[in-house]
Amino acid sequence: MAAFRGPKVPNAWLWRWRRNPLRRRSDALEAWIVLVAGALTVLGGVLVGLLATQSVEHGLARQRTEWHSVLALLADDVPKPTASATGADIVWAEVRWTAADGSPRAGQARVSVGSRAGTPVTVWTDDDGRLVTRPASPSQARLRASLVGILMGVSAAGVPFIGGRLLRGHMERRRMDRWDEEWQRIGPLWGRKTG
Template sequence: MAAFRGPKVWLWRWRRNPLRRRSDRLEAWVVLAAWTFTVLGGVVTGLLATRSVEHNLDRQRVEWRPVVAQLTKNAPGTTAPSASGSERVWAEVRWTGTDGSAHTGQTRVVPASTVGTPVTVWTDADGRMVTKPATRSEAELRSSLIGVLVGVTAAGVPFLGGRLARGRLERRRMDEWDQEWERVGPLWGRKTW
């Protein structure tokens, strides 16, 4: 099949050619714009998202603090060691914020812990309980993955837009070919002798 196509000519839509149609030039510009916006938009958006997530996670590492809290009720469960040794249960804890106000919340603790057992929880600047902040390497991995996901998603918009535009141009070109063939096709059936 490739033998019938002839040699591949690079940038054929941009070269001077008396057979080049207006739709070929328009398609060349659509392809150029779509690829430019796809590549640049994806890269720039991905980098901005990565930087934003990194900044947010760095801020959390700086602002969030560990606080010692005490259990307010006995934790459910038994003291028998589990097979994995990492089993935790939910229990209510109380801690004092930096402003001196009392706070309560729920966190995971060792099963069968008694009232008053100290537990380390993490709080934000307002004294609300939060998860432990991501380490530097975890933050880099998270921000990279989110940046790639956002970049690919952002790149998909102009790519799909370009594909749709090219599809419409192709349908229009085929309709023009049909009209030309309806006009010229019947002339081929006549005998000229």
């Protein structure tokens, strides 16, 4: 079996970079395309992923410092569900609170079913007194940032990878077309007898 494989050549995958009389210009160009596309895939993916992760972590940390919990009061009674109705234990209802500037505010918050008007409810607001969701904890922020970073890194790495594959495919089709043209010229000469 070893006789059919031929001699082992060290670093056979570098054949496009070595001097060789059979190496074509397109082989060297393809080697450069593979090198550049590979470098851009790895470096671009890692760089974009890290930047996206840092950006998301920074934004979520800023939310933790700027958003505040405020005590709001339930505006109306929340009736208990009837026996025939199947529902959740938590529903949306109107609550009222006072913003940091002293102005009265109202909005929708999730409250327990059967709560009475005036029941205190904790809501989260931004610096302008608008309702916001509860900010992510540091561990939730790390998880979200990591997932976004991975998604962005893979997406960014896909662009040069796919671009390199498309360019190599185009070069391969061109090479095959040239071989077909040469075969059309040379093929009929093989049938001639020299004499």
